[in-house]
Amino acid sequence: MGSLKRPPALAVGQRVRFEGQVRGGLEVTAQAAVLEDAETPHRVVALIDLFETADFEILFQPERMPLPASGLLETFAPEVMKRALWWEEHILEVLHGLPPDVEPGTPPRPGYGPGTSVTSRQKTKAAELAALGHEIKSGAVGLRRRRYTEDGLVGPARLVDHRSVRKRKEFGDAPDAVVAAMRQAIKEGVETSTRNGSYLIWRTGEILRENGGDPAELPSRRTLYRLLDRLTAGTHTTGSAVTRRSTAHGAAAPFGELTVSAPGEVMQIDSTPLDVMVRLDDGVVGKVELTGMIDVASRTLTAAVLRPTTKSVDASVLLARTVTPELMRPGWIDALKMSRSVLPHRRLLTIDERLEHAAAKPVIVPEMIVCDHGKVFVSHNFRASCRFLEIDFQPTHKGSPFEKGHIKKMLCSVATMFAQFLRGYTGRNTDHRGRHPEEENLWSLPELQELLDEWIVAHWQNRPHEGLRDPDHPGRLFTPNQKYAALVVLPCEVGDAAGGWLPFQRSVSAVVIVVVQPLRERFAAFGF
Template sequence: MITPRTIVLGQTVHLEVGDFTVVSYANGSYRLRDELTGEYQVLHHSELAQQLPPGESLETADPVDTWPLQDVLDGLKPVKKALIPYLQQLIDGTPIDGGEPNPSFALDISKTKRLDYTIEALGKVGIDMPLGSLKRDLGKFEKKGIAGLVDRREGRKEAAFARVHEDVQRALAEILVGYKGKSTVTYTAIRAELDVLLMDRFPTPEDRPKMPSLSTLERLVKHMSGNQNPTTQAKRRQTAALSPTGMHRPRLVFGPGDECQMDATTLDIFVRMPSGKVDRPHLTALVDKRTRSVVGLNLTESDPTSIDHAVLLAKALVPRRLRPWAKDYDSFGLPRMPWTKHLSKKQIETFDSYCPYIFPTRILIDNGADFKGTVFGLACERYGVSLTEAPIHDPTAKAVVERFFRTVKTKFCQFVPGFSGGSVANKGADTVRGALLTLAELGELLEKWTCIVWQNRRHAGLEDDYEEGLDHSPNTMYAACIELTGHFVLAYEEEDFINLLPTEERTVQAGGIEFDGRKYDSPHLAPMRNRKRGSDNATPKVVIHYDPSDEHRIWLRSPDDAGWITCHWTKERGMARPLDEAIALDAHRRALDNISFSDAEADVMMVRFRNRAVSESVDAVAQEARDKKKEEKEQRAANTLANILTPDTDSSNDFTNFAALEAAAR
């Protein structure tokens, strides 16, 4: 606990109006005697503190000063004990070994040099001390002797903002609750609200608690509001409010198609629609969670309907057909997928054997009316596909497909002509004036990018379990999963050797504890999630124990020291099926042996695809213009010839103009 400031009877207090001696104390007030005139006056303790001159304060009663010398020495750390003779040598030149004085520490030597010599001498005995720390210890030693070296921070357990009046904290809490769902404000506005509320509740200034300073109010608001700080962006607060407060439970899937996520978005590209207008198309995507493979895509001119989703499902249930650009697979050296070994020669020539074929057994959708339409529901029911609606106000329920949309924007859309920038502020003035793709051309380009780039690009969500920094592509993960199945088993428990395991310090976040690139979580971490220190608003760290040969679990002590908390890896293979280990190993080997693209290579390929698509589009437009011009020229020549050969009824013109006839024939 912080040592309180006290006044001792008989102490001399230096006020702005003179020096006074403390005579007595009663009912919160001091009786003071003027040392110059001998007159007495009574001051309340708060008024006495306010009349102290700037820079002065009441004396502090330090209990360490009353300790016996041996108790003071026992309370010192070993480093501080070893520092005492060096500090004494700095003050008066007394040698540390009791021998002859060291000339380097003579009093005529400057203090700066003596400090440098001391640091050098401490380094020789294995004590590494910065110059600033040595200066602070020297000042404490000169002022209070050995007692000044005692660490007074140990045992301090004062609660956060214990010095802020309870009425102030209660009033501020009411104000913060009132800002829920409101626009962003500043700390000065919150302080004004607090000031008015306190004045209304405590009309008498003597009874009114002291208002905290702006900096104290800022720290108090951050401590009390958490992720609902009214000074942060309203959209960020709204998103943070949707985050679950309990343990995060990821929906683990075993094989391809066990869960496919479906959603729609508006692409940030202006294209020429079949109707002739220029607008942004709507993209509907069906993405497999286990492998991150794109099961199906659909581009529509307007908002997709239930019928559009049924069409997309039909496309997903049938393997992709070979496209004219399929020769690019061989040019990049991409392998065929394992499922194609069961196809006949004719089927291999028909189907795209370089892409996965995934049958979606369950599709996760949102609560939109188009996804809950009758046509789409009946189509799924006919083919045995289960539909699951995502929870309301849960932005992370379809994180896989949302991540796909973000990658489409950054890795595809910004390279295509007509890129809108994603917002009005980023849209260029000439966005829709250049060469734009048609909706069909955009669909062909997007399909090509998906099959070649996305399916073979390393994905951060498919991290390798055996080599840090190695990620899998959707195709390599699919190839590893396609032929392996299994069943669930229970995870084993071991706690006997926890105390002997190595330790690390980590923070407990909303999603658990991140360690070695993995997330670990437990329902018993609830009291420690997003906990903040009152002094600096920092997240305190906890000590975790881990087994280097077992990445499935970590352990830490419970807050009340009641026992160990076992935190499991959120993607733990033991919670899935036993052959998950074989899948991970096979995926690891395939990721090392097969070709996959980095982000830079993917961007370069997208530029090449863009240039080729734009070039073909421009050539087609130019050829169409040339054909039209030629047709107009031929039509003009035919009209001229017809006018010449038409008989003239005028008797004065009985002869044919052969010169004009020859010119028209040419």
């Protein structure tokens, strides 16, 4: 059986053999190629016909030379540059079989045509230059060819005059051993508490001594401080420890924001302490942790779980609540039903009959979940749940909370828009804490969980979000429910309105008023 091979790839500038002629590629599209022709200015040939021709062959492929550093070229003397340009013409003929700036259709000279190797062309060039009075061997021609391929025009220029370019040391006169010791001292301080420059200089001397170096090699303190500034630029070595760890453990390559266009394409999960005192099952007063999951495309808070201490099973419970409908609870008003919301209830009901009694919150199945390296999320239990549901598990880089900024911002919003209205609110730290919040009329954990679920459906899903804007009208904000409806259906199909976006806007504003008012009454019933 014959072996498989990739089809040929043709690019602009390549020279090919076709129908007995050597032609250059002028233009290449997905279906055809424009080639040079001896009788006409050009010839258009279908790629399938070109590749199936018996004598088709790609002869010479132009190599892209690196751009020379202009600062280096300016350091060469004019006679050195003249000599390097002379060498460039000969090197290009060795590489491509043709000298630069030849007329289209010019055939290669004898010894440089099709079927010749680079080594044979180097020997031909060396013999040609020897006949002109330049005594040089083929190995020297090969050396200049390799330098030109690696460094561009700077390579042959350096071979002409080694003294023209003097490479300056990156850190001046500081010995390499001192630079290496200071780098190690800076690296040791990534995970430790923040220290100032004097400690790092002292530690540099200790490392130098431990490695068998001579402390006398240390330059003056002023030079060491300048070296420290160079090595710690942008690393926050003497600044915030959190920012330093985030910078050190972040991605080395350029990074950007994921573009999402569908619900569930990217979802983020995280956990944080809730700034509220709660009465636990045994009557003890304590704080609980909030674990939530948010959909990046629609900003839908798909589920939130309160636990005294979050465990791996709680993350799996959160995932289960994300993929199942939120059923209406006793005491919730009819305005919270999905059938009364802007969500495409009729279309979704044909997919899952359980949505008949569901609350106005979308059911979103994740395709990818982004999380940090907390033990709860990297546990075998949560990973197994993701594998069972065929969900891509994507942990962030260590110490890089900005890579899941949507869930971080959502958890902060829960504190400002929900937790501070509750009895037993403690504030975000001791500076913001009042006197004896644990003595207030506190909620029990089940009561607080039910109130949080109602707040998500009533307030969060119907609140205009700054990150959800109409592309055609940037001044208009979407709610999470509106954004979800816009991503899964056409505008004229949203809700029960048949008139497009205008009735849709009016119905949403009315629903928000009907939904938020009962929540205010429930808060007032507890004395605030």
